[in-house]
Amino acid sequence: MPIILDVFASSVYDMYNKTTKEEAEMTNDEQQQYPDSREPSDERKVELETAYKAQKEIDAPYKGIQIRTIGEVRWIMEQRNWSGEDELPNGMERANFSGAIFGDKRLSRNDRKLTGLSGNSLGHANLSGIHFAGANLSEASLIRSNLTAANLRGANLNYAGLNGAYITEAELFRCHLERADLTRAVLTDVTLSSASLTHAILTSADLT
Secondary structure: OHHHHHHHHHHHHHHHHHHHHHHHOOOHHHHOOOOOOOOOOHHHHHHHHHHHHHHOOOOOOOOOOEOOOHHHHHHHHHHHOEEOOOOOOOOOEEOEOOOOEOOOHHHHHHOOOOHHHOOOOOOOOEOOOOEOOOOEOOOOEOOOOEOOOOEOOOOEOOOOEOOOOEOOOOEOOOOEOOOOEOOOOEOOOOEOOOOEOOOOEOOOOEOO
């Protein structure tokens, strides 16, 4: 039996090395087809932490900071002990990305969805004033999040969960909201010019 286990372990090791080699050999175009869920580099971690420490005393610790990848979102959520679950776990807090910039082409092009956040969804998060222009957030979980004055110009929110979200005074010009769930969402004073709401769920939503 030990011999069998050794052979199995060796096979797994070989498969891992093969996968790693194949990933390393992928072209930039091929890599752009998949979300970058890798943990940020040590250098990038220092940049993010330095920026956070400079603003942590204000209500928007990531204001003006560019969040580039899904991996960075996950890492920040873990570092700050933030959660997007409906029932907030003991000892955790709601995410606060107020004023952060997610409109960078690397996020909107490479990180096709924010659904890979698993238990760390952005539900209940403070995203007021955030820059999501052009970002692809299809199927993202943004339930009961605060998107007040957010820039969602041209963003893809198809099939997104926006139940009970506050989207007041937001920029939704040419925003794609096809089949998005906006049940009980508040969309007062928003710019909806050329936005697409085809088959969106608007039950009890406030569009005044």
